[in-house]
Amino acid sequence: MSSTRTLAPPERYHFGASVRPLVVPKHDPCGRFTGDDLWLALRTPDGPATLHLSRSKTDLTATGYGPGAEWVLEHADAIAGLRDDLSGFPALAAAHPLVERLARTFAGVRLPRTGLVFRSVLRAVxxxxxxxxxxxRAYRLICARLSEPAPGPVELHLPPDPAVIAATPYWVFHPFGVEQRRTQALQRAALVADRLERCADAAEATTRLTALPGIGPWTAAEVVRVAYGDPDAVSVGDFHIPNTVAWALAGETRGTDARMLELLAPFVGHRGRVCDLLAHGGIGAPKFGPRMPIRSFARF
Structure with missing residues (x-):
């Protein structure tokens, strides 16, 4: 059984750039993006569900499958980014010519809002x-091996149940390449997942998340940007973003978190959106050092 809803996107809406961040690149056991179609498996408050968003020239068709079908249809417009409010952003963007240009170029990009916290916690941790x-790699293995198939006509897995994550011994995660520190942070969040899902807004979720050992401002920002579509969420502590912001907005090759926040101050309310625009524009600071090496925790 399935249910369908038709959505009317705004002018210049860019479907791919808006929803692609919901799916892990290359292969995601819980989602699939194929240009004009997004399939997303979700654990909703009403039960497992799969959402299919199909893009045509004039609208979006949302189809829900499974016990949570009505829930995903009710939230389909938010998941597609259609509830993202840009009404006050053009005036703020005018504070810097580059941001103003990027805001016009990528005016069709919207921030998705899933309304589901633990789904984003898993990936961010x-x-x-x-x-x-x-x-x-770790995300794919965990979703494929610690979850079950999602409802619907395509082969997807549901995101893992927080109760399963909390009850799984650490040594199970080790071959996935996840060391004890991240495993423990993930399991602490899993133990209070019900409380996290009931947070009223991004501010409350940030407070609850950062109160958990092993979860700091970076992780919380990554979560609320997707779960709540928070346009002001800045990933403080990121390896690249402070340099990108310093280079783009001040011509400085390197930047600290403090300098990044100083440069983003004119855009309060949309600071995370500005960082996203820089990424969409392919802007990055000059690279001087070697790339971070890929390690195998499973061999330790």
Whole structure:
């Protein structure tokens, strides 16, 4: 059984750039993006579900499968980024010519909002202090081996149940390439997942997340940017973003977190959106050092 809803995107809406961040690059056991189609498996408050968003020339068609089908249809517009409010951003963007230009160029990009916290916690914790390749490998293995198939006509896995993550011994995660520190942080969040899902807004979720050992401002920002579509969430502590912001907004090849926040101050309310625009524009600071090495924790 499935249910369908038709959505009307705004003018110049860019489907791919808006929803692609919801799926791990190359292969995601819980999602699939193929240009004009997004398939996303979710654990909703009403039960397992799969959402299919299909893009046509004029609209989006949302189809829900599984016990949580009505929930995903109710939230389909938010997941597609159609509830993202840019009304006050053009005036702020005018504070810097580059930001103003990028805001016009990527005016069709919207921030998605899933309304689901632990789904983003899993990915963000795994991405702490490691390369994307390492984090995505661990994510794929955990989702494929600690979860079950999602409802619907495509072969997807649901994101792992927090109760399963909390109850799984550490040594199970080790062959996935996840060391004890990240495993413990993930399991602490899993133990309070119900409370996290009930947070009223991004501010409350940030407070609750950063109160957990092993979860700091970077992880919390990565979570609330997707779960709540928070346009102001800045990933303080990131390896690259402070340099990117310093280079783009001040012509400085290197920047600290403090300098990044100083340069982003004119854009308060949309600071995370500005960082995303720099990424969409392919802007990065000059590179002087070697890349972070890929390690295998499973061999330690």
């Amino acid at each position: 795994l991405e702490q202090k490691v390369t994307g390749k390492e984090a995505h």
